[in-house]
Amino acid sequence: MFCFQCEQTAGCTGCTGKAGVCGKKADTAKLQDELTGALIGLARAVDSNGEGTQEVYNTIIEGLFTTITNVSFDNESLEKMIAKVRKLEQALAPDCGSCASPCGKNSEFNMDDLWTANEDIRSLKSLILFGIRGMAAYAYHANVLGYTDEEVNKFFCEALFMIGYGEDQDTLLPVVLKVGEINLKCMALLDKANTETYGSPEPTTVSLTVEKGPFIVVTGHDLKDLQLLLEQTEGKGINIYTHGEMLPAHAYPKLKKFSHLKGNFGTAWQNQQKEFDNLPAPILYTTNCLMPPRKSYEDRVFTTEVVAFPGAVHIDDNKDFTPVIEKALALGGFTKDTEFTGINGGKEVTTGFGHAAILSHAGTVVEAVKSGALKHFFLVAGCDGAKPGRNYYTEFVKQTPKNSIVLTLACGKYRFNDLNLGEIGGLPRLMDMGQCNDAYGAIQVAVALAKAFNCSVNELPLSFVISWYEQKAVCILLTLLHLGIKNIKLGPSLPAFVSPNILNFLVENYGIAPITTPEQDLAELLGK
Ligand code: FS2
Ligand code: SF4
Incomplete structure (x- = not known):
């Protein structure tokens, strides 16, 4: 087996042998590759056919979601999924399988060709694949609430097609960034689905x-x-x-x-x-x-x-x-x-500081910044994980100055969400915006603040300190890059699937950097 899609991948390079660090067995990994190859085949059939049906899109979304880390360990359900994908492909392009044309659209994709490709191509295609796996989870949650988006659906096919087709950096790089662009739309769709169905979150x-x-x-x-x-x-x-x-x-x-x-x-x-x-x-x-x-x-x-x-x-x-x-x-x-208590001994936690709740206090926030009572915002957000080094995020939040606000979301917050950081101007200093997909809300807040101060998001006293683990963090990171957000601190380690050349590109163009120590990063971010 070969898998390097998550942060805990073996030796920070890739899980091989009989099982991955997550417990996924080699035969399951092989079936997940087979499923991905079949999904690329289905996307090829859609491409040669022009349009996909809702059933095709839903199947692609379901198939991609199934291969995310820690979702499915079950070979039987994977085999059923593969059969379903192949059936749809056959129905869409019944003659393609027997056609000998070298058009590159008439077969499934062999994922070994990806894992053994030139490391920069493999890196770019992995960013696309893992990004759309993450995005598929969000599209799936929106779908079960009855919300779907044609542009998002079509992009799954476009991206899958490119994984099996594009062979140069100039073609693949824009697709990587487009994953971020479309994921923003997908997160907006899920935000709409959640808030229209269940109401706007309240603190x-x-x-x-x-x-x-x-x-x-x-x-x-x-x-x-x-x-x-x-x-x-x-x-x-x-x-x-x-x-x-x-x-x-x-x-x-x-x-x-x-x-x-x-x-x-x-x-x-x-x-x-x-x-x-x-x-x-x-x-x-x-x-x-x-x-x-x-x-x-x-x-x-x-x-x-x-x-x-x-x-x-x-x-x-x-x-x-x-x-x-x-x-x-x-x-x-x-x-x-x-x-029971949280990790730091707290007996309760708070949540529900979605974009609507925070922006209802926009006037207070803007005044606090203007008066100097509020000097900095930190988004300390993302996935938690088992590897050592993640204590950085607890220490970082503990050390943030009293005149700063910490916004958080996703499961990494359990490292510090039971801490009482006090208040600024009647607002808690620590605000939980929700699940990982609520990164959409954090972006809305950042954009609104930039508008209020008539500057760009990068000019705000706002720093992004992100923890990643699985593929939803990949699509969110690509969304932040698509929005041109610079100087993101990423940890606890950098993704194994980002090759040195692609990392250089990200550093040069976006100033993305690995976390160091809470003290050093805080000093840098606060401009000390
Ligand atoms: Fe945490 Fe696991 Fe939210 Fe991730 S519970 S790492 O799925 O998406 O985050
Ligand atoms: Fe390894 Fe992560 Fe893949 Fe599991 S999902 S096999 S831990 S890289």
Whole structure:
């Protein structure tokens, strides 16, 4: 196998051999490559045919999402997905497979040709592939809420086609940046889907205590699954607790109205094996990040949508959560209210500072900047992970000056979201904007501030300190680059799939730099 799509890849170069660091086995990795090659074949068929149908686009989105880190470990569901892609390709271009024309459009793509390509070409194509994998997750979440966008859909085909076709940097580089451009549209689509369906997030305090009695832990990013579970558990004496990237759900008016949506359990994904050990409750995974479950809780793991693990009960598209509900009732939960804390000992966290909530205080923010009470904004955001060195983000936030505001989003925030950093002008210094896709909201805030101060985003006293782990961070990073945002600090390590030449390009054109120490980076960013 060969896989180097995430931050924890073996030796910072690539997972090879029998299994990856994430636990993905070699045969699963091979099937994921086969699926990607088949998706490129389907995109070729769309290209030769002009238009894709909604079914084709949905299948491409589903297929790409399936291959994201920590989503599917299940060969059977991958095989079904491959068969579905091939069937659609056949229907679109029935004669292509038997045609001997060297047009380059009449076959699936062999991913080994990508992994063994010239390192700069491999790097650019990897940026495209991993970027659209991340974007596919966002398109998928929007789709389940009934929102879709033709331009986004078509771009999946265009990008897949280029992975199998383009062979020079001049052709591939604009596609890399276009991933960022289209991902901005895709995140806007998901923002619209989430806020029109569930209302605009409101600042909300979330308890970390689990009350006695049966409960279910829901993790991942899919708000629709949470909504359905809340509806099916209403009045059954079962409480619901969010985990990981589901925490921001507490802030949506149409979800927080459910009184049995009680609080948040646990921290970021890499702590799940410890946190779920002997938990007297089932865990429902709606998306990544799923780690191979330990024996002590494997009978409590339930998956849905594209998440799959061999042996775990999968809730299919009928969305009947009865097996999860029955498991919660059978396990019974804790016998008394049980207090948990965040990583720094806090008993509660806050969330819901979406773009609408923050911009409703735009006047206060602008005044605070003008009066000198507020000197700097930091966006400390992105994924968490298991590798050492991520303590940097906790220390960085702790050391930010009192006259600064820290905006955050995605699961990396669990390193510091239980800290009380105090307030500036009635606004908390630490504001959680939501899930990783809510990077869209952070961009909206940055653009609004730039407008208020009549300057560019790069001229604002705003610094981006990003942590990455999986492919959604790749598409978000490409969006920031597409917007021309400079001097981003990226950590805890740089992606293995960025070759030295491509890194040079990013450094020269965007000033992107690896994190160093909190002290050194803060001094630099504050211009000391
Ligand atoms: Fe965290 Fe895992 Fe949000 Fe990522 S829970 S690393 O999927 O997308 O983030
Ligand atoms: Fe390795 Fe990450 Fe790929 Fe898993 S997803 S096999 S850890 S590079």
